[in-house]
Amino acid sequence: MKNNKLKITEDLLIKTDSRIIDAIAKLNSNTLKIVLVIDDYGKLVGTLTDGDIRRAILKNIDLNTQVINICNREPKYLTEPSIEEAKKMMLKYRVSRIPVVNTEMKPIMLFTLEEFLRNDKEHDNIPVVIMAGGEGKRLRPLTSIIPKPLIPVNGKPMLETIIDEFYKSGFSFFVISVNYKKEFIKSYFAERGSLPYEITFIEEDKPLGTAGSLSLMRNLLDNTFIVSNCDILVNVDYSSVLKFHKIHENDITIIGAIQELRVPYGVIRLKNEAVEGIDEKPEYHFIVNTGIYVLEPKILHLIPENQYYDMTELISTALENKYKVSVYPTHSGWTDIGNWNELKKLL
Known part of the structure; x- marks a missing residue:
């Protein structure tokens, strides 16, 4: 067990009248997945x-709502910086963050509990399927020379970067669907020699879309599994995603991310053809599909054999057949590295 005692910094504090969207920015910057809500004193x-x-997102609460309306107003805290008491409180209430306050109830430090009794290979039995067979048309002419999965991001192919991120989260079995310039991809990993994880390649004879090649994996996928595009990086706690998936008894869980849209003009509000008002440069927030999913194996029979089939089609078919599809919203950072603008930012 590793324990950290941290001093309180500004990025851990937020005022009661701050907006949820402001709290999201704080949570993304401090990496501790918590902010302490304080009053004017x-x-x-x-x-x-x-x-x-x-x-709050799942309840469709406006992200401009004040944080006091959604925070836990009965927080667990200590009045003395005792490591042993912090451990006891964490175990008793099943929390991983315990603030310490002074006599004036002002936060002065924070205890964190990391890696508590965690198995490094926590998700060994959960396969991660990565769709790496596309032509990468958005990144032409670069992908006319090398396949998109091997385009380097900070000195490492994007496919290997994605695998490494999953491996750090405890996954060690990867199934990679390949087609376009597949020999480049297979040769790259063959030349890497011994790897700390297992890779199985599934070869498409023709392009099968973002879900079609799953029909070739029915003998491999007999347990809950994850599907990811090969050009997506999402900062998310997969343990929480899988727990969410199981608790809600989902057949498909879509990992969604908050996307902000700023309209650079005044938007006119109409009511019965009359102008009701003008919202100057408003901000709108949406939950978008990141391209990463958790699926149950019973979904596989919905996929036509060896035909082009996209994940959006699979989700629509699942809904039509009354399977349970839900979304796990994350406010953490995500990047579509198959997009020129995002790729240039990373580079």
Whole structure:
């Protein structure tokens, strides 16, 4: 067990009248998945976590709502910086963050519990399927020379970067669907020699879309599995995603991300042909599909054999057949590295 005692910094604090969208920015910057909600006198009045944000999103609460309306207003805290008491409280209440306050109820430090009794190979039995067979048309002419999965991102092919991120989260079995310039991809990993994870390649004879090649994997996928595009990086806690998937008894869980759209003009509001008002340069927030999913193997029989079939079609078919499809919203960063503008930012 590793314990950290951290001093309180500004990126861990947020005022009661701040907006949810402001809290999301704080949560993304401090990496601890918590902010402490304080009043105008600096006193602790609540805590706000990733889970609170996610529940607010699922309830369709406006992200401009004040954080006091969604935070935990009965936070667990200590009045003395005792490591042993912090451990006991974490185990008793099943929390991983315990703030310490002074006599004026102002937060002065934060205890964190990391890697508690965690198995490094926590998700060994969960296969990760990566769709790497596309031509990468958005990245032409670069992909006319090398396949998109091997385009380097900070000195490492994007496919290997994605695998490494999953491996760090405890996954060690990868199924990679290949087609376009597949020998380049297979040769690259063959030349890497011994790897700490297992890779199985599934070869498409023809392009099968973002879900079609799953029909070739029915003998491999007999348990809950993850599907990811080969050009997506998402900063998400996969343990939480899988727990969410199981608790809600989903057949498909879509990992969604908050996308902000700013309209650079005044938007006119009409009512019965009359102008009701003008919203100057408004901001709108949407949950978008990141291209990463958790699926149950029973979904596989919905996919036509060896035909072009996209994941959006599979989701529509699943809904038509009354399978349970849900979304796990994340406010953490995500990047579409198959897009020129995003790729240039990373480079």
